[in-house]
Amino acid sequence: MNATTLTISSRNYSSWSLRGWLVCRMAGLDFSTEVLSGTDSTSRAELLHLSPSFLVPRLRHGDVVVWDTFAIAAYLSETFPEAGLLPRDRAERAHCYSIAGEMHSGFVNLRSALPMNLKAFHPGFRLFNGAKADIERIITIFDDCLDRYEGPYLFGSQPCLADAMFAPVCTRFRTYDVKLPPAAAAYRDTILHWPLMVEWAEEAAQEPEEIEELDMEF
């Protein structure tokens, strides 16, 4: 087994697994992916043993163990500084940390009302006001970045940590048929066609059918 292992849960439902996997791939890490479903007691016991937070993603890189998406990204950007996980410019990096941090700690209404589910499509989905406020803020973030750094990714021509953090949101915009202004819609499509996202979505499509308890933010 590869000494470098990323532990994740569902590819279809787990937005944090997706973010963790994206940053590992963007860093150029050679790793194997271990999927723990989290729905049966054996998997949960295994997860508790592997990840002190009881949450995925969790990365083992040789003798280093790191969990929580932001910590994994920080560790990878420190270990592979040339991989471009963060913008080179200090002010841009501060901006990237700020919006990635907003995603990591916020948008609770969006996350609970519009859970990631790559296989689903809900045309005309009715949004409640709390989720609308989150979506408006995310559109402002996208517009601001695309305007300042000229796209097609949030900080210019290459994807960085911020794109990994917002990638699951772009899948939710498609799943729940969220109407977006043109620049944000173009960015959503850039993310959905990002080769790493296409690869992840293809593997998610192979997962066993929907598990009801998982159809919630997670």
Ligand SMILES: N[C@@H](CCC(=O)N[C@@H](CS)C(=O)NCC(=O)O)C(=O)O
């Ligand atoms: N803040 C954490 C959130 C991680 C998280 O909530 N992970 C979910 C899956 S998306 C999880 O492990 N849930 C527990 C379980 O599946 O048993 C991070 O950034 O990694």
